[in-house]
Amino acid sequence: MTPSLEVHTERLTIRDWSTDDAEAALRIYGAEEVARWLTPEMRTVRDTEAMRSVLHAWVEAQPNLVPPAGRWAIVRSSDGDLIGGLSLRLLPPFEEDFELNWQLRPDAWGNGYATEAGRAAVQWAFGQGVEELFAVARPKNTRAIATARRLGMEWVGETEKYYNTRLQAFRIRPADTPDRSR
Template sequence: MEMPLATDRLVIRDWSAGDAEAAYEVYGTAQVTHWLTPAMDRVTDVAAMRSVLQAWLEAQPNMIPPRGRWAVERKSDGAVVGGLGIRLLPPFREDLELSWQLHPDAWGQGYATEASRALIEWAFTQDTDELFAVARPNNTRAVATAKRLGMEWVGETTKYYDLSLQVYRIRHSDIAEQR
């Protein structure tokens, strides 16, 4: 499986410079940025989002798979409804974090689970054995998504981002067991 990835309803693809307005609708929304780790201020306007996207686009080719950042696009209308990422967690940069961010209008439709499941399956074809998700304790939506993905709760820590976070993990062997 190579990028872009497709599910029944979604396409997971690289961000493009033309996605600035759609990305701003996600990352410019306090309801989304409030929960991000590391803590991220709301992107203030489309021009600032364009700069963020440019940095992501420049970094992407240098990331060793499965690391990266991707747009989540709805097939039915081509709308970008969110983003996904896999990156190294601080402080030791050993553990890979899976993250998902969706526009509030896309919440509750199963998109985060659908897109993340496809990305997990792809990541496990890239010489990766496990992925982690971290969530602030009150982020019930992220915790529920991690559980729907079959991720196992491994505890609470302040190790990552100096925040008190719930940690979930999925291993390659867990995927085989779920089938």
């Protein structure tokens, strides 16, 4: 069972999702600039009720995920505004590798929030015993690729192993992080 998560950074709180987050979550996952990079299922979420259903599924699935997999909300601490989502999940098709991914509302881009939340998630995952994390991005998703690099992730190549599409793969291990004591 994945433990409930509440991590605080300098500017953010990473916490569990609630179905009450549907309207704010739709501003993230329903934004065309975000949705274009998501899985086909997520690209169909176009209204608050559909988003509430997705969040309900995420909340219900959370206790049954292989630790430390999970999905969490990113909240700006200064005003309590929900600005993004973050997840750790096992990558298909073999579910051997943990993927870190993040999505931010477009009006929150360019402030370093994805990097800040990603660093906190990386440290938390390594503290849970994960030995390496991957991030995958479509070659034209320059924002995701730049964030992976800012997180200290190493480019390990291009692959079609995950999601049956050509992706850039990045990896980080505990020795690659500033806190190498883990």
